[in-house]
Amino acid sequence: MNKLELISALKNEANISKSEAAKVVQIFFDSMADAMSKGERVEIRGLCSFFVKKYKSYVGRNPKTGDKVIISPKKLPFFKSGKELKDRVDS
Amino acid sequence: MALTKAQIVETVQKEIGLPKKSSTELIEDLLEIIKRTLEAGEDVLISGFGKFCVKQKRARRGRNPATGDDLMLSPRRVLTFKCSGKLRKRINS
Numbered sequence: 244m245n246k247l248e249l250i251s252a253l254k255n256e257a258n259i260s261k262s263e264a265a266k267v268v269q270i271f272f273d274s275m276a277d278a279m280s281k282g283e284r285v286e287i288r289g290l291c292s293f294f295v296k297k298y299k300s301y302v303g304r305n306p307k308t309g310d311k312v313i314i315s316p317k318k319l320p321f322f323k324s325g326k327e328l329k330d331r332v333d334s
Numbered sequence: 335m336a337l338t339k340a341q342i343v344e345t346v347q348k349e350i351g352l353p354k355k356s357s358t359e360l361i362e363d364l365l366e367i368i369k370r371t372l373e374a375g376e377d378v379l380i381s382g383f384g385k386f387c388v389k390q391k392r393a394r395r396g397r398n399p400a401t402g403d404d405l406m407l408s409p410r411r412v413l414t415f416k417c418s419g420k421l422r423k424r425i426n427s
Contacts, residue, residue: 244371245379249364257363263350267360270345272383278337280424285337290365291415292336295425318425320384322415331373332388333411 279320289327296321372413385416 244252246268254264275285275293285293295318303314324332339361346357368386371378378386389412396407417425 244376246381249367249378249380252367253360253364256367257360259360266350267346267364270349271342271361271364272380274337274342274345276383276421276424279421280427283335283337287339287342287365290369291413293415319422320415320417320425322413324413328369328372328413331369332413334373 282318288325290325291328292323292325293320294323295319375411380418382418382420384418384421387414387416388412389414 250261250264250268253259253267254261257264259267275287278285279293279295282295284295285291298314298317298319300316301314303312304310305312343354343357343361346352346360347354350357352360368378372386372388375388377388380386391407391410391412393409394407396405397403398405
């Protein structure tokens with residue numbers, strides 16, 4: 244399912260216009276992206292949580308050529324599935 | 335401070351101009367659709383954000399880390415998230 248299909252499913256489920264559904268979906272994912280870009284945690288009960296993990300710079304290797312490469316410090320979001328969703332996916 | 339559902343509902347309320355009750359219901363509907371889709375084994379791909387993937391894990395021999403006992407882990411389905419390049423850039427800028 245992609246974003247457009249999600250919007251259309253929400254429109255039908257909630258009986259709202261397509262533009263309203265699009266706004267809700269946009270607000271939902273934008274709020275989470277915003278929070279993470281500020282380094283904040285995200286906790287959506289029943290669905291998932293995210294936190295931003297910081298990685299220091301390190302020397303890595305190009306697995307193909309074996310050349311050393313310097314990996315600069317980076318931040319990546321860490322995803323943790325919520326309990327309800329985890330149980331539902333695995334049932 | 336962590337971002338929670340309550341703040342998202344508040345933003346929906348402000349930006350769309352709906353009462354709090356309907357805004358809450360809209361977000362709950364959205365969450366339910368996402369959960370239902372993943373439950374059915376279908377991935378959810380949000381461009382500009384990332385992809386929620388359902389992965390099938392095979393049975394494997396594991397170990398109880400506390401006691402060191404061998405045990406079999408049954409086949410199961412787990413969720414993974416792959417961050418989009420756009421989100422990654424936004425977090426790192």
